[in-house]
Amino acid sequence: MSSTLEADAESVLRLVTPSLDLKRHKGQAGKIAVIGGCREYTGAPSFAAISALKIGADLSHVFCTKDAAPVIKSYSPELIVHPVLEESYTISDFSEEEKRQVQEKVVGEVDKWIERFDCLVIGPGLGRDPFLLECVSKIMLLAKKFNVPFVVDGDGLFLVTNSIDLVNSYPLAVLTPNVNEYKRLVQKVLNCEVDEENTGDQLRSLAKQIGGVTILRKGKSDLISNGEIVKSVSIYGSPRRCGGQGDILSGSVAVFLSWAQQLISGHESLSENPAILGCVAASGLLRKAASLAFTKHKRSTLTSDIIGCLGESLEDICPAS
Numbered sequence: 001m002s003s004t005l006e007a008d009a010e011s012v013l014r015l016v017t018p019s020l021d022l023k024r025h026k027g028q029a030g031k032i033a034v035i036g037g038c039r040e041y042t043g044a045p046s047f048a049a050i051s052a053l054k055i056g057a058d059l060s061h062v063f064c065t066k067d068a069a070p071v072i073k074s075y076s077p078e079l080i081v082h083p084v085l086e087e088s089y090t091i092s093d094f095s096e097e098e099k100r101q102v103q104e105k106v107v108g109e110v111d112k113w114i115e116r117f118d119c120l121v122i123g124p125g126l127g128r129d130p131f132l133l134e135c136v137s138k139i140m141l142l143a144k145k146f147n148v149p150f151v152v153d154g155d156g157l158f159l160v161t162n163s164i165d166l167v168n169s170y171p172l173a174v175l176t177p178n179v180n181e182y183k184r185l186v187q188k189v190l191n192c193e194v195d196e197e198n199t200g201d202q203l204r205s206l207a208k209q210i211g212g213v214t215i216l217r218k219g220k221s222d223l224i225s226n227g228e229i230v231k232s233v234s235i236y237g238s239p240r241r242c243g244g245q246g247d248i249l250s251g252s253v254a255v256f257l258s259w260a261q262q263l264i265s266g267h268e269s270l271s272e273n274p275a276i277l278g279c280v281a282a283s284g285l286l287r288k289a290a291s292l293a294f295t296k297h298k299r300s301t302l303t304s305d306i307i308g309c310l311g312e313s314l315e316d317i318c319p320a321s
């Protein structure tokens with residue numbers, strides 16, 4: 001029997017969102033880094049990174065390829081953009097030794113910064129280049145070494161599905177699969193097809209099988225599990241399915257997870273799981289912002305319209321003053 005409980009997303013948003021305080025300095029409300037952005041995709045990492053700022057994080061970085069960097073920078077001067085990732089075509093003439101040196105350099109560029117980040121978002125617009133993904137797997141190992149939480153989305157899930165050990169048993173990993181990404185994860189890890197009759201139980205088994213990582217399965221209702229409990233978020237939402245909404249979600253999970261971690265580390269009596277709180281809060285806010293954007297823009301609602309509604313939606317639940 002399924003025991004999926006609808007989460008009270010608004011209460012979670014009120015719990016984890018920090019109050020604005022003149023005593024706090026830059027960085028205390030969150031430093032997020034997105035690993036993503038290549039020749040093909042520049043929108044996805046930008047949506048994730050700018051959403052983090054719009055919700056209230058102080059700093060948002062993007063680590064992307066050299067081609068993607070000027071484009072992402074020109075979308076927004078708010079983002080700190082590091083053109084450090086390399087795709088195979090830029091090193092096609094290199095020897096194995098030279099390729100190894102490039103990989104070391106890429107990982108070294110992230111290593112310089114990684115301890116400063118409260119959470120990474122790995123995958124929006126990353127692409128599927130094998131050399132690039134190999135570097136990103138090393139970045140995941142680095143994050144685990146320094147206990148930095150990470151959200152895996154988009155092409156990061158393509159990487160993880162083929163190398164599940166990268167996240168196995170890391171409690172600070174959150175996977176945010178869409179319908180296709182979830183199907184591939186279920187097939188690979190549980191060796192079966194998606195069971196639409198027992199969605200909660202299957203999600204719980206999947207999260208348990210990956211050693212208790214948190215999974216947010218996106219869909220008509222968002223379902224969240226860490227292998228123990230299963231929560232759903234079904235409030236609000238919009239009928240528009242324009243691309244990029246998952247990117248908003250991944251950047252939002254990173255911020256709320258960081259805030260939940262901060263909250264819990266200051267209150268030993270709180271026994272809640274920060275990854276679950278982060279997912280519930282992010283899902284609730286995105287769905288509210290999507291609903292609001294839809295009332296304003298109807299069929300022409302775009303991802304940028306939803307990003308424009310994040311602030312108003314959060315303000316409605318957690319007023320700034």
Ligand SMILES: NC(=O)C1=CN([C@@H]2O[C@H](COP(=O)(O)OP(=O)(O)OC[C@H]3O[C@@H](n4cnc5c(N)ncnc54)[C@H](O)[C@@H]3O)[C@@H](O)[C@H]2O)[C@@H](O)CC1
Pocket residue numbers: 040041042043044045123124125126127128153154155178180181243244246247
């Ligand atoms: N504006 C943007 O830059 C956006 C970029 N996005 C990025 O696009 C990438 C793919 O995400 P999707 O949500 O489309 O992924 P999906 O896995 O949902 O793929 C969508 C469709 O494309 C096919 N497909 C994907 N990659 C393929 C490949 N290499 N060869 C053959 N078929 C392939 C899938 O089978 C599926 O039918 C991710 O990096 C994602 O972050 C999306 O987030 C949407 C917005």
Ligand SMILES: Nc1ncnc2c1ncn2[C@@H]1O[C@H](COP(=O)(O)OP(=O)(O)OP(=O)(O)O)[C@@H](O)[C@H]1O
Pocket residue numbers: 154177178179218219220221222237238239241242243244245246247248249283286287
């Ligand atoms: N059928 C649906 N009804 C209502 N809301 C939905 C539905 N499908 C997805 N959503 C909402 O949209 C959000 C993004 O999910 P979606 O499946 O579009 O992600 P995605 O495919 O990864 O997006 P992206 O285009 O950014 O890669 C989910 O968190 C969910 O709240």
Ligand SMILES: [Mg+2]
Pocket residue numbers: 153154178246247
């Ligand atoms: Mg996606």
